[in-house]
Every structure is written in structure tokens, then in C-alpha cells.
Amino acid sequence: MADLVLFGDVLTMDESLPQATAVAVADGRILAVGSDADVAPHIGPATVVHDVGDGCILPGFIEAHGHPLNEAVVLGEPVVDIRPVTIADADGVLAAIERAVAECGPEGALLNGWDPLLQKGLPEPTLQWLDGISPAAPLVILHNSGHAAYFNSAAAVAAGITRDTPDPEGAKFGRDDAGELDGVAYEMAAVLAVAGRVLSLDPAGFPALLAAECARMNAAGVTTVSEMAFDPAMRPALAAAVEAGVLTTRLRLYEMSDVSRASDVEPGAGDDLVRQVGIKIWSDGSPWIGNIALSFPYLDTPATRALGMACSHGHANYTGKQIREISTPYFDRGWQIACHAHGDEAITMVLDAWEKMLGDDPRPDHRLRLEHVGAMRPDQFARAAALGVTCSLFVDHLYYWGDVLVDDLFGSDHGGHWAAAGSALAAGHRISFHNDGPVTPTNPIRNIADAVTRRSRSGHVLAPDERIPVQAALRAQTVDAAWQLFSEDSIGTLVPGSHADLVVLSANPLTVEPDELENLEVRATVFAGRAVFGSL
Structure with a gap:
């Protein structure tokens, strides 16, 4: 019964x-x-x-590209939430920073969600500005994209970072003309070097944080979520949460690649509740800070000039040779690989590297993944489909940054066709959607609406030819997302x-x-x- x-x-x-x-x-x-x-x-x-x-x-619903373990910490104490979804204006952000510094004590303050493209009027977060706000205690402000962090001199001292600290692979510390730190960390490895002291997972306190994260997911209808930046150092805290019985979502883990080019577990390790299915790599960064590799330039606008990326084509964080060198050892061991790639030039670079890798080591059902694919073109979707490469699209960019994409960054031709789900379906893809939490709140319902209407917050419709049917959008949050996670036999x-x-x-x-x-x-x-x- x-x-x-x-x-x-x-x-x-x-x-x-x-x-x-x-x-x-x-x-x-x-x-x-x-x-x-x-x-x-x-x-x-x-x-x-x-x-x-x-x-x-x-x-x-299935969140095919999330960060629940990291988001559990970032949305908990002592991190202060200043994301645009929480504080819409610059004055509110600056007031929150002042309060955090006043209340933090000698341990310092960590805030997450800085976004000058949406929170208009924010000052440039220079080292001098940060030191002026907090001369003695560490102060770190994470960019909303997760691809940069701004830190003061006290934070550098606390993290043990000096002018002589080498840049991590695929990341860097900003430096001035004299070689001194300028207070900016770019990309995950450098950001974690600055903020990792606060963001580390404590097995004693983590179950309560993850329980709150699962509650947020469940309220959005989500029952499975991937962790796309899993660090093996998280295993004790995750095990404590599982033992405590707080998980009310299934987890699919993608371990961040590192210089060892190896994982301490085999592909598929775990069970239907928590399973490690893939490896995460990066090719470029964020369109909001200018480090994505594009065939076309950023516009020359007040917004791009203020951020120092006017007329730039951006750049990748890795070369095609490096992408292949990172991917191949993991692929040879049977891993699925998911690569962050926003710019169309970065996407070409990854497809070139993977085409060579697949030529050397064909695998009939590899489901290699491209993540976000904001500027991916129709011909690239077709090429990816022919290689068996699948795509997960960040369609919520259209809602939050749709007007920014068109008016401030790229114009209607390139910005309007961002997250081109229609082209992906036309090329025969099984796609998924995601929110990349904590960048935007997990909200599959709005993702579905975004893909069907392509309407920004102001009501503008971006590239209506890229709209997709409701049924296809539902698949992207259920069965096709499950397929991308190699879990279609039991969920979706x-x-x-x-x-x-x-x-x-x-x-x-x-x-x-x-x-x-x-x-x-x-x-x-x-x-x-x-x-x-x-x-x-």
C-alpha cells in the first residue's frame, strides 16, 4: 500500500x-x-x-549548477549579505560596510555581493579606500560574481599574502606598477586565499548552516542540487551534516581541479543522496568584471569606462593548451568535466581542446559540460552538440542584468542574444538552467519564465527569437538537468x-x-x- x-x-x-x-x-x-x-x-x-x-x-526541480556548500556559509554568520537582491542601492551597501566594520572587532569583516553594475554609484574599491574604512581589522568584500574579492592591508597580513606571494594557477593577485598588492584577488583560488579563513567549513557548526540552505532550496521546489566548487577539504563537514540527517536535497559534487590532476575518489563515489560525478574547471571569468574572452568588444559606455573594460575583448584565464592539459588526466580516469565558459572565444578554445582530447580517447557518453555559456553562438551550439558536449545556461542573467547587457556592456546584437536557449535547442541540445547561487537566489520558476519570455526586470524583451516553449523550459529544470548529472535513472x-x-x-x-x-x-x-x- x-x-x-x-x-x-x-x-x-x-x-x-x-x-x-x-x-x-x-x-x-x-x-x-x-x-x-x-x-x-x-x-x-x-x-x-x-x-x-x-x-x-x-x-x-534540479539546480544543475549551484554552490550549496559554499552558499550555506556565505549566507550564514558572520558573512554580511550585500548582494543586489538584498540591498539594491549603493548608499545601502556603503552603510552596511560601515556597520560591519564597526561591529566586527579584531577578527574583521567579510561581506558578499558587491555589484557596481546593479548597485549604481559604488566607488572604486581601491586598497586606499578599504584601508581608510578599516585601518586595523581585516576587511574583505566579495564581488557578487564570486570571481573577485577586494581586501585591505590587514586582510592581506591575516591571510599571509605579500607582494612575493605567487599567483595561483588560473588566478592572480592585483599589483600596482611597483609590484605591490593593490587589494584585488581575481578568480577562485586567489579569492579563497584571501577569504578562506572565514569561509572554511567547520564540522561542528556546518550541519545547521546546511540545514538552512536545504530549507531555502526546498522552498524553491528544489530536491537535487550540484556543488560546482567542491573541495575535498569539505568532506568532514559534509559527512557531519549527513550524519546529522539535515540533508533534504540530493547533492551531486563536482570537485575543483588542482595541480595534482587527480581526485582522492573514483567517479561516481557515494550514493543517491550524495555522489561525486564530475570535475570543475574554468576557462574564463565574469562578464561583470571584464575577464571573459570575446570575439567582440565591450561597448564604450560610462559603466565600462568606470570598470576599466571599455572597448576591451576581455581575456581568458587559461590557454587552450592548459585546458587540454587539465582536462585529459581527469577524463582518462573516467570523470565527467564541467568547464566554466562565458565568452565565445573561450568557448571555441574549450571546444578545440576537447575535440582533440576526444579524438585521442573517444567515449560514447561523456556528457562533457559547458557552464553559463552567455555569449555562445548558434554555430558553437551546433559544434558542441556534434561533439556530445552539453550546456547549462545561466538564464537568470536575462532578468537581473538584461538591461545592463544591452545598454551598458554589449549592445542588442550580442547582449540581447545572451544565454541563447533557443539556439541550443535548435542544435539538438538537452540543456539545463541554473542560478549559480549565491549569485542569484535559487528560483527555477523564474528561470523557466526567463527562458520562455526573455524579459528583463524593466520589461524589455531580449532577442525574442531565442524564446523556448514552456515544456522545454520545464525539462531544463527536471529530466534534462538530471541527465546532465548522470542521475536520470532515479530523479527528474x-x-x-x-x-x-x-x-x-x-x-x-x-x-x-x-x-x-x-x-x-x-x-x-x-x-x-x-x-x-x-x-x-
Whole structure:
């Protein structure tokens, strides 16, 4: 007999039975899906039965490119949240920095979310400015993209970073003409060198932080999320969280590449709750700080001039030779590889490197991944598809930075076609969407709306020819995201035997008007057959 039976509109995301009116759950798995009559025999005296009314039941959403372990720390104490989604204006940000410095004590202050493109009027965060705000205690401000950090002299001393500290691979510390530190760290390895003292995971306190992170995910309807910057040093804290039973999302781990070019586990290590499936590498950085490799220039605007990237084509952080040298040892050991690549020149570089690697070592189902792919062109989507390379798109850029992309950075031709989901589908891709938390809050519903409408916060529509159907957008947050994570056998669809991870929305996404998609609400989230958000 079933533990739980739900009646209502059911979108299974299974092509053999796309829609149903009832679903039965037993022992954390889907027992039956079909008509009311098909499911009724599974109802027993102890079965909880619920009719969702005008709601709609779908597989739990999947965040295919997230950072939940890192976000759990960044959104917890003592880090101060100054992201644009929290503080919209420059005056509010500056006031928050002053308060943090006044209250921090000798340990210093760490703030996350600096974004001068959205928080108009922020000053340039020079070393002199930072030292003036906090002359004695460490002060570190993380850029909202995660690709840069600004730090004062006391923070450099606390981190043991000097003018003689070598740049990490693929990252660097900014220096002035005399070779002295200028207070900027670029890319993950350098950012962690500056801020890692505060951002490290403590096994004693981490379970509570991860529980709060899972609650945020569940409230958005998410039941599986990838960690795209996993560090093996996180294993003790993660194990403590698993032991404490706080996980209400499944985790798929992508370990950051390092100079050893090896992991301490084999591909697929773990279980259906926590599994390591891939390796994360980077080719370039963030469009918001100018270090993505482009075939076209940034515009010459007040915004680009203020950030020092007017008329620049940006740059990559690695060469094609380095991409191949990093990828090949992991690939030879059977790993899936996911590469951060925003600029079209960076994407060409990665595809060139991977095409050579695949020529030397063909693998029929490798599912190599390109991440974010903001400036990816139609011909590049076609080339990637021919190589078996799949793509995960950061479509929420369109909502938050759509106007910035067109008006401040790239113009309508290049900025308007950012995150070109329509071109990806036309090339035959199975794509996923993501929020890259904490860059933007995890919100699959808005991702779906973004891809269907391509509407910015101001209401402007970017490249309407790149809009996609609602059904395709739903797949990008469910079954196709599961496929990218090598997990389609157990999540992403509502079929007998799959995990009973599901979400109940306030209406059927296939029947609401496209402009109303963003107003859909998560009424309940079920993880392994148990309600973890809302009530049933």
C-alpha cells in the first residue's frame, strides 16, 4: 500500500506518459502514476491522501549548477549579505560596510555581493579606500560574481599574502606598477586565499548552516542540487551534516581541479543522496568584471569606462593548451568535466581542446559540460552538440542584468542574444538552467519564465527569437538537468521506481499565460516521500 497519494494535474516529464491525474508513493519511491482509477487500488487505511486542487505536481526541480556548500556559509554568520537582491542601492551597501566594520572587532569583516553594475554609484574599491574604512581589522568584500574579492592591508597580513606571494594557477593577485598588492584577488583560488579563513567549513557548526540552505532550496521546489566548487577539504563537514540527517536535497559534487590532476575518489563515489560525478574547471571569468574572452568588444559606455573594460575583448584565464592539459588526466580516469565558459572565444578554445582530447580517447557518453555559456553562438551550439558536449545556461542573467547587457556592456546584437536557449535547442541540445547561487537566489520558476519570455526586470524583451516553449523550459529544470548529472535513472521524472522527489505548484505551467509563469508559487516540496516544505 502507498504511504502517500496525490490527486491533481501531474506532469511526469516522462515521454511515455507525459500527464496523469494521480501519483502514489511508498518507501520514498514512486509506486504508481496514472489515472485516478490506476492509483486508487494502492490506497490503504494508513495512506495519506491529498487532492492538490488547482495545483500541479511535477518532479522536484534540479539546480544543475549551484554552490550549496559554499552558499550555506556565505549566507550564514558572520558573512554580511550585500548582494543586489538584498540591498539594491549603493548608499545601502556603503552603510552596511560601515556597520560591519564597526561591529566586527579584531577578527574583521567579510561581506558578499558587491555589484557596481546593479548597485549604481559604488566607488572604486581601491586598497586606499578599504584601508581608510578599516585601518586595523581585516576587511574583505566579495564581488557578487564570486570571481573577485577586494581586501585591505590587514586582510592581506591575516591571510599571509605579500607582494612575493605567487599567483595561483588560473588566478592572480592585483599589483600596482611597483609590484605591490593593490587589494584585488581575481578568480577562485586567489579569492579563497584571501577569504578562506572565514569561509572554511567547520564540522561542528556546518550541519545547521546546511540545514538552512536545504530549507531555502526546498522552498524553491528544489530536491537535487550540484556543488560546482567542491573541495575535498569539505568532506568532514559534509559527512557531519549527513550524519546529522539535515540533508533534504540530493547533492551531486563536482570537485575543483588542482595541480595534482587527480581526485582522492573514483567517479561516481557515494550514493543517491550524495555522489561525486564530475570535475570543475574554468576557462574564463565574469562578464561583470571584464575577464571573459570575446570575439567582440565591450561597448564604450560610462559603466565600462568606470570598470576599466571599455572597448576591451576581455581575456581568458587559461590557454587552450592548459585546458587540454587539465582536462585529459581527469577524463582518462573516467570523470565527467564541467568547464566554466562565458565568452565565445573561450568557448571555441574549450571546444578545440576537447575535440582533440576526444579524438585521442573517444567515449560514447561523456556528457562533457559547458557552464553559463552567455555569449555562445548558434554555430558553437551546433559544434558542441556534434561533439556530445552539453550546456547549462545561466538564464537568470536575462532578468537581473538584461538591461545592463544591452545598454551598458554589449549592445542588442550580442547582449540581447545572451544565454541563447533557443539556439541550443535548435542544435539538438538537452540543456539545463541554473542560478549559480549565491549569485542569484535559487528560483527555477523564474528561470523557466526567463527562458520562455526573455524579459528583463524593466520589461524589455531580449532577442525574442531565442524564446523556448514552456515544456522545454520545464525539462531544463527536471529530466534534462538530471541527465546532465548522470542521475536520470532515479530523479527528474515521476515514474514507478524513481525517488519520490516532487514539487506541487499553484497552477499547471502548461496552461498559464507565459507572462504569468513567474507568479507561480511552490505550495509543497516532497523529498524521498516526505514533505519538507509546505504541507500535504
